[in-house]
Amino acid sequence: MLTWIIKDKFAVSDSIEEITKDYKIKAILSTSKIKRKILKKNIELIEFSLEKNSLFETKELILHAEFLEKVGFPFSIYSRNDISKSSLFAAVYLIYRGEQAKKAIARIENKTKKKLVKDAVSFIEKCSENLELFKLNETLKEFFNINEFTKILRHQCPWDREQTHTSLIPELIEEPLELAEEINRSNYNGIKEELGDVLLQILLHSIISEEEKKFSIVEVMKNLYEKMYERHPHVFGKSMVKESKEVLEQWENIKKRKNGDKTLNIAKILASFITTVDIQEAARKEGLDFSSVEQVEEKISEELKELKEAREKGKDESIEVGDLLFSVINLARFLEIDPAHALFLSMDKFSKRFGSLKRKGVNLKSISQRGIDKMWEEIKKNE
Numbered sequence: 001m002l003t004w005i006i007k008d009k010f011a012v013s014d015s016i017e018e019i020t021k022d023y024k025i026k027a028i029l030s031t032s033k034i035k036r037k038i039l040k041k042n043i044e045l046i047e048f049s050l051e052k053n054s055l056f057e058t059k060e061l062i063l064h065a066e067f068l069e070k071v072g073f074p075f076s077i078y079s080r081n082d083i084s085k086s087s088l089f090a091a092v093y094l095i096y097r098g099e100q101a102k103k104a105i106a107r108i109e110n111k112t113k114k115k116l117v118k119d120a121v122s123f124i125e126k127c128s129e130n131l132e133l134f135k136l137n138e139t140l141k142e143f144f145n146i147n148e149f150t151k152i153l154r155h156q157c158p159w160d161r162e163q164t165h166t167s168l169i170p171e172l173i174e175e176p177l178e179l180a181e182e183i184n185r186s187n188y189n190g191i192k193e194e195l196g197d198v199l200l201q202i203l204l205h206s207i208i209s210e211e212e213k214k215f216s217i218v219e220v221m222k223n224l225y226e227k228m229y230e231r232h233p234h235v236f237g238k239s240m241v242k243e244s245k246e247v248l249e250q251w252e253n254i255k256k257r258k259n260g261d262k263t264l265n266i267a268k269i270l271a272s273f274i275t276t277v278d279i280q281e282a283a284r285k286e287g288l289d290f291s292s293v294e295q296v297e298e299k300i301s302e303e304l305k306e307l308k309e310a311r312e313k314g315k316d317e318s319i320e321v322g323d324l325l326f327s328v329i330n331l332a333r334f335l336e337i338d339p340a341h342a343l344f345l346s347m348d349k350f351s352k353r354f355g356s357l358k359r360k361g362v363n364l365k366s367i368s369q370r371g372i373d374k375m376w377e378e379i380k381k382n383e
Contacts, residue, residue: 001013001014002015002018003111003112004111005087005090005107005108005111006094009069009074010065010069010075010076010077010093011025012076012077012078013076013078013083014082014083016028016030016039016078019076019078020039020043024074025043025074025076026043026044026068026074026075027043027044027045027046027068027073027074027076028045028046028076029046029048029061029065029076030045030046030047030077030078030079030080031061031079032078032080032082033047033080034047034078034080042156044068044152044155044156048061055126055127055130055133056133058127058134059134061089062092062096063134063144065093065096067145067148070145071149071152073152077089083112083114087116088116088123088124090108091104091108092104092123092124092127094107095124096134101124104124105121146199146200147203147217150204150207154204154207154208154211160204163204163208164208165209168201168204168205169340169344170341172201173340175194175198175200175201176198177278178197179191179198182194202217203217230254231250231251231254231255233250234250269343273329273339273343276325276329276339277329277332277339280329280330281333293335296327296330296334300324300328300331303324303326303327306320306323307320307323307324353376353379357372357376357379360375362375
């Protein structure tokens with residue numbers, strides 16, 4: 001039997017198929033295990049382990065119900081073969097929304113035509129007396145909401161559904177740069193918006209990793225806590241430092257002990273590529289640009305020639321290398337290729353090939369260039 005407790009938004013039933021067959025239910029909050037294959041593709045399923053009545057076990061269900069109502073998703077609380085259990089949580093939710101316990105119980109009993117047992121009534125009254133336990137402070141509540149919102153986007157939006165860690169790399173690089181731009185402008189509305197865009201990237205990557213059973217946003221936050229705790233012994237430990245310079249030196253020393261010494265900052269390299277594209281695009285809008293790909297290719301040849309001349313004359317080569325890179329980025333822009341992403345792909349490809357080369361267990365310094373080239377070609381063929 002399907003019964004609407006809150007019209008067009010909240011139903012209870014003893015059959016999951018009955019709920020989803022003819023009504024526009026978009027989410028199921030289930031206290032029983034449900035096989036995903038029996039649900040429509042666009043229905044959100046959130047399962048809870050509510051084996052006994054408990055304020056704390058009920059809290060999470062209430063938070064999800066409140067969120068789903070906020071985003072306008074018609075939803076149902078469901079318990080297989082136990083409409084009384086669904087009704088119980090429906091009553092608690094009504095109380096959470098401001099209805100008095102007696103009125104909530106009366107509404108449920110009137111709608112379902114069933115009398116709630118004494119234990120259920122006692123639990124509902126207990127919840128009514130302890131509503132504060134269901135609430136989060138503002139920071140936790142808004143984080144909960146945006147994290148759940150992002151999960152729904154991941155399931156319901158075609159674009160979000162298609163994304164992978166790799167496909168999101170351009171956005172992951174671009175969003176912090178846009179944030180930096182707003183900071184430089186002292187535009188606090190812009191800073192607020194761009195910080196949100198950066199947070200969205202963190203949530204998306206965490207959700208994708210959770211789907212892959214690698215890690216969740218909870219583990220991301222725990223890892224951040226542990227790292228920050230470890231790197232601030234002057235705050236939480238016995239280390240004694242007085243100036244920010246000492247803090248930075250201590251930070252780098254701890255980082256090197258754990259991660260080793262890295263010679264290149266890849267993030268800064270990729271950020272420079274994105275910034276270069278932005279500058280070139282700004283110049284294009286003002287009318288300063290090449291007219292064809294061929295012109296850009298000629299410019300690359302010219303810059304390569306100037307670099308060679310600088311080397312032969314013993315001049316500073318850095319500016320010429322910069323000019324060459326600038327021209328190559330221009331070519332990528334003309335071809336509508338994200339240069340940062342393209343570089344990342346090449347870097348990743350090289351890293352895998354180099355790893356395969358090292359796994360051969362030979363001392364590369366003792367092998368001729370011809371021998372290394374031969375091994376390299378073999379690795380490329382076996383990809």
